[in-house]
Amino acid sequence: MNTFNRRNFMKAGTTLAATTLLTSTSFGKIFTAGSDEIKIALVGCGGRGTGATFDAFASGQNIKLVAMADAFKDNLDTAYNTLKEKFGDKIDVPDSRKYIGFDGYKAAIKEADVVLLATPPGFRPLHFEEAVNAGKHVFMEKPVAVDIPGIRKVLASAEEAKRKKLNVVVGLQRRYQNNYREAIKRIQDGAIGDIYSGQVYWNSGGVWVRPRQAGQSEMEYQMRNWYYFNWLCGDHIVEQHVHNIDVANWVKGKYPISIQGTGSRAHRTEKEYGEIYDNFAVELTYDDGTVVYSQCRHFEGISNRVDETFQGSKGRVYMSAGNQAVLWDARGNEIYRHDPKGNPNAYQQEHKELFEAIAKNEYKFDNAEYGAYSTLTGIIGRLACYTGKVIKWDKALLSEIDLSPANYAWDAQPKVLPDENGIYKVAVPGIDTELYI
Secondary structure: OOOHHHHOOOOOHHHHHOOOOOOOOOOOOOOOOOOOOEEEEEEEOHHHHHHHHHHHHHOOOOEEEEEEEEOHHHHHHHHHOOOOOOOOHHHHHHHHHHHHHHHOOHHHHOOOOOEEOOOOOOHHHHHHHHHHOOOOOOEEEEOOOOOHHEEEHHHHHHHHHHHHOOOOEEEOOHHHHHHHHHHHHHHHHOOOOOOEEEEEEEEEOOOOOOOOOOOOOHHHHHHOOOOHHHOOOOOHHHHOHHHHHHHHHHOOOOOOOOEEEEEEOOOOOHHHHHOOOOEEEEEEEEEOOOHHHHHEEEEOOOOOOEEEEEEEEOOEEEEEEEOOOEEEEEOOOOEOOOOOOOOHHHHHHHHHHHHHHHHHHOOOEEHHHHHHHHHHHHHHHHHHHHOOOEEEEHHHHHOOOOOOOOOOOEEEEEEEOOOOOOOOOOOOOOOHHHHHH
């Protein structure tokens, strides 16, 4: 797998959900004989997993939740009660199919036709591999890994999923959002010429913190606060900003050949913020000389921005998650404006299209590959900022630095531990660079 390079890449198009249409008459019906019921399993029962299950039920297909798995019983119980109250008998998960602990995913996956993977992303490569090996269709949240060995595992599983004709959708929902589809189709049809620069942003006030509780092991503390530890989250340039980075790669139809940037821990410096940065500013350089500027930060009390803009030889474009998309020609004349009225919810649309394909016995979606490469773009951006170095894409793909613990158990130790004052080591550019790449 270390021989992966840019010649292996598949360009991400815009047809349908920017998915590859690989419909095959050999795709087998997965349902019980005489039934159109699709059985689903939820792996990862936090807010994101609960939301993904709501979106699956909004697909309009005959779905039943038959198994759930989570490391924490309280997470599973909360999700189960919320879903049972909303969907009643469609939540058919007796105690015997509620799986608690690190290995529960294996049993839950076996029970279903389709698996929803919504744990912290550090577990995604392992869970995706298990689902594909078991022959299950998959919806998995972004990002799909937190380190480069994890990316290689996802890419290998993606190839196996294609071989088995398993539909895989990744929660990069802008790919399923009408304003992005319409605008990027026009861009790739030449409406604003060749793209030569761009800017993508996710600037916000940051996310939740869960205080350390008495009696918690270090493993439980980090699991409860997964956003602040790279083996679980990948830092927010990977976990959150991957959406905007993916739009850049989608617009370009390719992936960068080198990445450099700067970042720091400037405002969120307290020990409860673990080891992650609170700001990144990165340049993505593509093989045609295009440079896309990528910025993300978690600063409170200042202006927020979550959107994308690109400049071409014949015009420019602005897009945002708020159903906005506007294209202008080189003279500043508006040539397209997306009508935001009546657009479907993109979170629901990705499930609608996935479950519709499954219900029709069609093979349409292999999102895992572009999900992996856009995740990899974010990972390389993190490494470039942590080290202060320009990192070449091909060289990064050879990295063997695995962030995951030696084993998964409540008494096991993660690789990153606090000092005697509860402070975690934070990357300093130019120092200890071998720890990161």
